[in-house]
Amino acid sequence: MNRFHSWREKAGAWLSPIVHLSNNWISLTGVVLVTSSAVFWLFSLPISMRRELDNPYLGILLFLVVPAVFVGGLLIIPLGIYWEFRRERRRGQNPTGLPLNWRNVDLRRLVIFVGATTVVNVLIAGQASYKAVTYMDSVTFCGQACHTVMAPEFTAYQNSPHSRVSCVACHIGPGASWFVRSKLSGVGQVFAVAFNTYSRPIPTPVHNLRPARETCETCHWPQKFGADRLRIVDKFAEDEANSRTKTVLLMRIGGGRKGGPGIHGAHLGEGVVIRYAHADEARQTIPWVEVTRPGAGVRTYLAADAKPEQIKNLPIRTMDCMDCHNRPTHTFELPERAVDHAMAGGDISPSLPFVKRQAVTLLKAAYPSREDAARRIPAALHAFYRENYPAVYQQQRLEIERAARALTAIYLRNVFPEMRVTWGTYPNHIGHTDFPGCFRCHDEAHTSADGKTITQDCNTCHQVLAMDEPAPKILTDLGLVTNGAAK
Ligand code: HEC
Ligand code: HEC
Ligand code: HEC
Ligand code: HEC
Ligand code: HEC
Incomplete structure (x- = not known):
């Protein structure tokens, strides 16, 4: 050295x-x-x-x-x-x-x-x-990196019960093999965005989503549910007074180990397997349903117009959470419902004459862009009261401004022209009033060889305690309504 x-x-x-x-x-x-x-x-x-x-x-x-x-x-x-x-x-x-x-x-x-x-x-x-x-894996990357592409899902997500659950908790879930699979498909997605080849809207159902029973059940599992649940739906009519009514349903959530009763037990209870064939990508048309129950064997239901030779070639799916809860977090709304919700919550004051009708009309109108809608919706609402109800316009200026803000927010979290997402683009399978939902199967037209049908009985899934009533007695009895007026 x-x-x-x-x-x-x-x-x-x-x-x-x-x-x-x-x-x-x-x-x-x-x-x-x-x-x-x-x-x-x-x-x-x-x-x-x-x-x-x-x-x-x-x-x-x-x-x-x-x-x-x-x-x-x-x-x-x-x-x-x-x-x-x-x-x-x-x-x-x-x-x-x-x-x-x-x-x-x-x-x-x-x-x-x-x-x-x-x-x-x-x-x-x-x-x-x-x-x-x-x-x-962060919500920032999934939700915002490819800004336009994920904007609809990210926005709806922030407005949902899962806004504190990370994207990957549902889309990937724990474990190495799905991690690798998702990273591989992620590379493909980055290319699709880079070369602008992705589809608008992003198609649903999502095929490479990890099976729901592995992801959702890390936090919710069917045996855990069991109690019935009271559900109160507020509606406002399109008259001058925005007349309010209530529907009261006792939802049979159900769970249980033995395959019933209740909604979850009937489809996902221990040993219960329901499989179905769907004729379209979106799983709206279901010609064949097969149910296996512990101790009761297998039963097959066919839709009235089902042709056996066609069914043979259709894709078959095993029912899981996603066949009902396909919008647990990307919950896009419909104009009427969103306005009812904002009115019940006080963001849009029911004291403004015709506000329900005006609000829905403004939301459903066509606008060239989101920026344009955000300008024109508030302006049009102001103009309506200024021209038709000058006194109300003077006295309730603040309420009108609040309503205009709420209305703009509803529009902006549901309509995304760049991604071609608008009212009703993504069907929601829970329920049967806005989309076919439960009635895709529960239509009394799916019939088994021994003549049984999949039930549409109004009190199977819920007890209908009141339907569109101004002051349902059941709510008075429960102390939820006073002086005959719905709270
Ligand atoms: C609570 C679980 C959950 C969380 C959290 C979640 N997703 Fe989803 N996501 C789903 C389900 C379920 C679907 C619909 C699957 C289907 O219909 O096949 C879906 C669908 C999608 C789609 C396809 C388009 C559509 O609307 O159907 C995109 C894109 C998406 N999610 C992005 C995201 C992003 C970005 C985040 C985080 C900001 C996120 N997801 C968080 C469960 C979740
Ligand atoms: C990481 C944990 C987690 C995962 C994974 C998860 N959730 Fe949730 N879920 C929650 C939390 C927390 C809430 C909010 C509970 C509350 O508000 O009381 C919730 C709420 C819900 C609700 C609404 C309940 C209500 O009161 O309205 C539904 C339905 C639901 N989840 C379904 C699903 C489905 C379907 C999946 C799978 C796609 C899923 N969840 C995945 C944690 C999770
Ligand atoms: C056959 C359709 C169906 C299937 C399958 C299904 N659910 Fe549900 N679930 C419902 C309905 C309907 C409700 C009640 C919704 C309401 O009250 O608005 C519900 C309610 C819930 C709630 C709220 C429970 C409460 O007590 O408030 C959670 C959480 C939930 N489901 C999670 C799941 C998970 C996780 C799975 C998969 C293991 C699943 N569900 C499968 C139809 C279904
Ligand atoms: C893919 C088809 C399919 C869909 C969609 C579906 N179900 Fe079912 N459901 C079935 C089948 C099959 C049975 C069992 C019929 C039998 O007993 O043979 C069943 C049984 C039930 C039962 C028990 C009925 C009884 O007689 O006790 C309830 C409750 C129920 N479903 C609720 C729902 C709800 C709520 C939804 C929507 C959120 C829904 N189902 C969507 C196929 C479906
Ligand atoms: C297969 C199960 C099932 C059957 C059968 C059924 N429903 Fe429902 N119903 C549901 C579910 C699930 C919801 C949605 C609850 C929610 O919004 O989360 C619902 C919601 C409703 C609502 C509230 C609608 C709204 O505007 O929010 C009404 C009213 C209703 N049902 C009436 C009926 C009537 C009347 C019948 C008999 C023809 C019937 N249901 C049969 C499952 C069922």
């Missing part, structure tokens, strides 16, 4: 192997990529240590692009070295000149240098790839 007289010579000798080995344009490019991305990474550490990045584009840069450049650089350095090695050998030179022997100082130095830099690089790459993976 006393061959070296100054630190400069020492450093030179230590660096010489890499200088020699990387003295070609490929490796040099690699070195530049690795060092510049490492420096960038170092300076971005304070930002990336924050738990969740708010800006999706910064996230893509920090957690996807920078690590990719870093690893790419690492890969091409040895490529260049190999290329250089081949070139020198073709020229008849001995590229390294090293006898392969641990006593050779140059070789020792090379091994130590490569070892030390590899440790540093692995640390950087490890931290970066861990960050990349957690970032790709």
Whole structure:
């Protein structure tokens, strides 16, 4: 070691192997990529240590692009070295000149240098790839990175009971195999967005969704339900007084282990398997249903117009949560319902004359863009009261402004022209009033060989305690309505 007289010579000798080995344009490019991305990474550490990045584009840069450049650089350095090695050998030179022997100082130095830099690089790459993976699983990335594409689902999600459940909890779920599958299909999705080949609206049902019974049941499981649940639906008529009525249903949620009773037990109780064939992609037309019950064997129901030779070729699906709860979180609304909901909650005051009718009309009108709708809806509501009810316009100005804001918000969370998502684009299978839903099967027209039908009896799934009544007696009895007026 006393061959070296100054630190400069020492450093030179230590660096010489890499200088020699990387003295070609490929490796040099690699070195530049690795060092510049490492420096960038170092300076971005304070930002990336924050738990969740708010800006999706910064996230893509920090957690996807920078690590990719870093690893790419690492890969091409040895490529260049190999290329250089081949070139020198073709020229008849001995590229390294090293006898392969641990006593050779140059070789020792090379091994130590490569070892030390590899440790540093692995640390950087490890931290970066861990960050990349957690970032790709974040709600920010799923919901906002491809801004236009996911806007409808992300918006509806924020307005749902699952707004604190991450996208991947339902779409991927725990475990390595679905993780890998989702990352592979994710690569395809990134290309579809990059080359603008994705479909608008994004088609539903989603085929590569992990089976619901594996994801939903990590938080909800059918045996857990059991109690009945009271459901009160408020409606407002389109008259001047916005007359309010209530429907009261006692939902037979059901659960149980023995395959019934109740909604969940009947379809998903222990040992119960329901399979069905669907004639269309959206699973709206169901000509064949088969139910297997423990102890009761198998029964098959055929729709009235079903032709056995056609059914043979149809796809068959086993019923799970998604066949009823297909919109547990991307709950798009219909105009009437959204307005009823806002009126019941007080965001749109029922004291404004004809507000239900005006609100629904304005929501259903066609607007060239979301920006245009956000301008024209409030203006039109103001104009309606200014022209037709000047006194109301004077006295209830604040209520009109509030209603206009609520109305605009409803429009903006349901209509996305760029993705061709509008009222009713995505059917909801829960219920039977807005979409076929339960009545796809429960229509008294699916008949078994022994003459049984899938029931449409109004008190099977729910007890109808009141239907569109101004002041249902049942609510008075329960103390939920006073003085004959619905609260
Ligand atoms: C509570 C579970 C759950 C969560 C959380 C969730 N999704 Fe979904 N998602 C679903 C279900 C269920 C479907 C519909 C599947 C079907 O109809 O086949 C769906 C469908 C979709 C679709 C297809 C288009 C459509 O509306 O049917 C997209 C896109 C989507 N989700 C994106 C997201 C994004 C982005 C997030 C996070 C912001 C997210 N999802 C969070 C359950 C969930
Ligand atoms: C990570 C946990 C988690 C997962 C996974 C999950 N949920 Fe939920 N779910 C919740 C929470 C939390 C609530 C809100 C409960 C509340 O508001 O009382 C909820 C609420 C619901 C509700 C509404 C209940 C109500 O009172 O309106 C339904 C229906 C539901 N989930 C169905 C599903 C379905 C279907 C899936 C699978 C696609 C699913 N959930 C996946 C945690 C989860
Ligand atoms: C046959 C249709 C159907 C299937 C299948 C189904 N559900 Fe439900 N579920 C319903 C209906 C209907 C309700 C009541 C909705 C209401 O009250 O508005 C409900 C209510 C719920 C609730 C709220 C329970 C409560 O007590 O308030 C949760 C959570 C839920 N379901 C989760 C699931 C999960 C998870 C699965 C799959 C294991 C599943 N459901 C399968 C129809 C179904
Ligand atoms: C894919 C077809 C299909 C759909 C969709 C469907 N069901 Fe069913 N349902 C069945 C079959 C099959 C049975 C069992 C009939 C039998 O007993 O042979 C059943 C039974 C039931 C029962 C028990 C009936 C009884 O006599 O005790 C209830 C309650 C029920 N369903 C509620 C619902 C609700 C609520 C929905 C919508 C959210 C729904 N079902 C959607 C196929 C379906
Ligand atoms: C197969 C099960 C099933 C049968 C049979 C059934 N319903 Fe329903 N019904 C539901 C479900 C599920 C909902 C939705 C609850 C919700 O909104 O979450 C519902 C909702 C309703 C509503 C509330 C509608 C609204 O505007 O929100 C009314 C009213 C109603 N049903 C009446 C009836 C009548 C009348 C019959 C008999 C012809 C009937 N139902 C048969 C399952 C059923």
